[in-house]
Amino acid sequence: MVSTHPLVEARDLTKVYPARGSTPEFRAVDGIDFALERGESFGLLGPNGAGKSTTMRMIAATSPISGGSLRVLGMDPMKQGPEIRARLGVVTQDDHLDNELTVRENLHIYGRYFGLPRAVIRERATRLLDFAQLQEKAGDQVETLSGGMRRRLTIARSLINEPDILLLDEPTTGLDPQARHILWDRLFQLKQQGVTLILTTHYMDEAEQLCDRLVVVDHGRIVAQGSPQELIHRYATREVLELRFRLDERDTAAEKLRTSVLATGGTDAEGRVELLPDRVLVYTADGEAALATVHAMSLTPLTALVRRATLEDVFLKLTGRSLIE
Amino acid sequence: MTTVAVPAWTRRRALALIERNFMIYRRSVTPLLNALVEPILYLLSIGVGVGMLVGTVPGVDVPYAAYVGPAILATTAMNTAFNQTSFGVFIRMRVEKTYEAILPTPLSVTDIAVGEVTSAMINGLLTSIGFLTLMAVGGLVTSAWVLLALPASLLISYAFAAGGLAVTTYLRDFPDFQYIQLFMLPMYLFATTFYPLSVYPEAVRPLIQALPLYHSIELVREPALGHLSWDLLIPVAYLLAFGSVAMYVATRRMTRAMLR
Ligand SMILES: Nc1ncnc2c1ncn2[C@@H]1O[C@H](COP(=O)(O)OP(=O)(O)O)[C@@H](O)[C@H]1O
Ligand SMILES: [Mg+2]
Numbered sequence: 001m002v003s004t005h006p007l008v009e010a011r012d013l014t015k016v017y018p019a020r021g022s023t024p025e026f027r028a029v030d031g032i033d034f035a036l037e038r039g040e041s042f043g044l045l046g047p048n049g050a051g052k053s054t055t056m057r058m059i060a061a062t063s064p065i066s067g068g069s070l071r072v073l074g075m076d077p078m079k080q081g082p083e084i085r086a087r088l089g090v091v092t093q094d095d096h097l098d099n100e101l102t103v104r105e106n107l108h109i110y111g112r113y114f115g116l117p118r119a120v121i122r123e124r125a126t127r128l129l130d131f132a133q134l135q136e137k138a139g140d141q142v143e144t145l146s147g148g149m150r151r152r153l154t155i156a157r158s159l160i161n162e163p164d165i166l167l168l169d170e171p172t173t174g175l176d177p178q179a180r181h182i183l184w185d186r187l188f189q190l191k192q193q194g195v196t197l198i199l200t201t202h203y204m205d206e207a208e209q210l211c212d213r214l215v216v217v218d219h220g221r222i223v224a225q226g227s228p229q230e231l232i233h234r235y236a237t238r239e240v241l242e243l244r245f246r247l248d249e250r251d252t253a254a255e256k257l258r259t260s261v262l263a264t265g266g267t268d269a270e271g272r273v274e275l276l277p278d279r280v281l282v283y284t285a286d287g288e289a290a291l292a293t294v295h296a297m298s299l300t301p302l303t304a305l306v307r308r309a310t311l312e313d314v315f316l317k318l319t320g321r322s323l324i325e
Numbered sequence: 326m327t328t329v330a331v332p333a334w335t336r337r338r339a340l341a342l343i344e345r346n347f348m349i350y351r352r353s354v355t356p357l358l359n360a361l362v363e364p365i366l367y368l369l370s371i372g373v374g375v376g377m378l379v380g381t382v383p384g385v386d387v388p389y390a391a392y393v394g395p396a397i398l399a400t401t402a403m404n405t406a407f408n409q410t411s412f413g414v415f416i417r418m419r420v421e422k423t424y425e426a427i428l429p430t431p432l433s434v435t436d437i438a439v440g441e442v443t444s445a446m447i448n449g450l451l452t453s454i455g456f457l458t459l460m461a462v463g464g465l466v467t468s469a470w471v472l473l474a475l476p477a478s479l480l481i482s483y484a485f486a487a488g489g490l491a492v493t494t495y496l497r498d499f500p501d502f503q504y505i506q507l508f509m510l511p512m513y514l515f516a517t518t519f520y521p522l523s524v525y526p527e528a529v530r531p532l533i534q535a536l537p538l539y540h541s542i543e544l545v546r547e548p549a550l551g552h553l554s555w556d557l558l559i560p561v562a563y564l565l566a567f568g569s570v571a572m573y574v575a576t577r578r579m580t581r582a583m584l585r
Pocket of ligand 1: 017026028046047048049050051052053054055585
């Protein structure tokens with residue numbers, strides 16, 4: 001199917017979870033619009049509870065939409081669920097591997113769910129085990145795998161039907177740094193091969209590494225969108241000065257900074273000060289100059305770090321909250 | 326609200342779930358053999374043991390054990406199928422989260438339900454074959470029509486597998502299984518397993534005849550004793566209807582619970 005249509009198109013997409021017992025109804029996704037083009041890698045970035053997983057489930061045709069419209073691969077997920085799912089690869093937030101089966105059997109049966117012939121599955125499974133670096137584990141029960149291995153197997157499994165779109169819901173949450181880097185490497189490889197990715201994350205570095213385009217979601221709404229660079233450019237400054245103060249000094253220092261030229265802008269038109277529980281962030285075009293200003297105010301931070309702005313800063317600026325609480 | 330599965334698709338896709346279940350059963354036959362332990366104990370203790378005192382059932386000219394055997398065969402099919410879609414499905418649904426991984430594949434919830442019920446029917450048939458073989462070895466087979474017990478066991482398994490699946494959708498947690506036992510055990514004991522319906526006073530009989538196990542036993546016992554008649558269409562119709570209603574309830578409720 002050659003088409004100029006987006007692979008996924010959401011207009012005013014809404015999800016309301018109905019009331020249940022004493023829990024009132026809940027608007028988890030509150031009218032979002034986006035379009036996904038073939039070959040791009042698209043990210044939903046937002047804190048816990050923002051509605052990322054809910055959006056992913058609606059795209060995957062496993063959760064009925066409550067309002068607006070959604071087209072996936074040109075089809076209606078409410079009417080053509082099986083046809084859509086046949087062409088998607090889905091990595092849910094939790095690994096739901098089949099614990100009663102071995103690693104290779106997990107791949108095999110997943111292929112069978114997609115109606116693939118055994119010979120095709122055998123060939124693909126061998127390739128995917130390679131890709132996931134799980135060749136040696138092929139005959140093991142999945143219970144014996146580490147978290148990172150389980151995640152890689154889940155991703156390998158989602159590729160068994162050679163999907164048009166791969167959906168990844170927080171692919172590296174809960175993994176140690178090394179396991180994350182292995183996964184990023186695998187996902188980057190997929191991206192290089194032209195696989196269309198949709199991923200959710202609350203890790204800024206992940207979004208920066210893997211996404212061509214992002215929407216930042218908060219409370220079920222899109223608060224910003226663009227490429228990682230655009231977002232940083234638009235919503236953050238070039239540099240950030242991170243300051244830590246002694247506990248007894250922190251509040252007075254923060255107060256001073258808040259009323260200083262650093263917060264109100266002054267010569268630095270972009271200037272701004274954010275207070276976090278453990279540190280103070282000064283947004284500025286020139287970190288070293290800002291630090292000089294701090295010293296000139298006779299403040300003595302315990303540590304001072306000048307770094308380039310990240311998507312974390314974008315989120316903070318947009319919502320006034322830190323992304324990972 | 327949810328997609329209505331195309332029947333032809335469903336049959337083909339549900340096969341994958343049956344394949345999954347048999348990948349696990351294939352590892353060991355122990356569960357199937359275990360399913361035979363209880364019926365054998367009943368057959369020996371009541372059929373043979375109590376049978377020594379009973380001799381024959383009035384109006385039936387076969388040994389008591391040959392009278393009880395077909396009924397226990399019906400309960401074997403019932404329990405095998407029912408356990409798989411109650412305990413088995415509950416664990417796959419709540420503990421192992423097996424279906425969470427299946428939902429994003431082309432299988433629909435209906436496919437999952439059909440797959441589970443069909444696997445349970447196959448298991449019910451297998452344990453019935455096992456039990457029938459033991460009956461034959463023990464000399465308890467008195468008519469060749471007993472072979473009708475095999476298609477009958479498929480029908481019994483269908484009814485109870487679907488029933489088990491429907492009941493499972495109402496369970497909140499493991500302790501709720503006690504309520505199931507509160508129904509299953511009395512039914513086992515009173516649904517004419519060990520004596521004919523004529524034992525009951527007229528007024529009680531309709532109550533017994535409303536039980537699915539009563540019809541299951543009729544369907545196996547009558548041919549086993551060499552009694553063939555059109556009356557057998559009554560249990561056939563009952564079990565088909567019972568299973569289909571249960572199947573409808575089960576798929577509706579599972580769909581609602583799983584596609585949120
Ligand atoms: N099945 C459900 N029923 C009711 N509320 C839900 C359900 N799933 C998620 N929610 C609620 O919807 C909101 C968004 O959840 P989710 O989409 O999982 O967010 P995220 O993935 O961004 O953390 C949360 O407040 C969550 O509690
Ligand atoms: Mg989530």
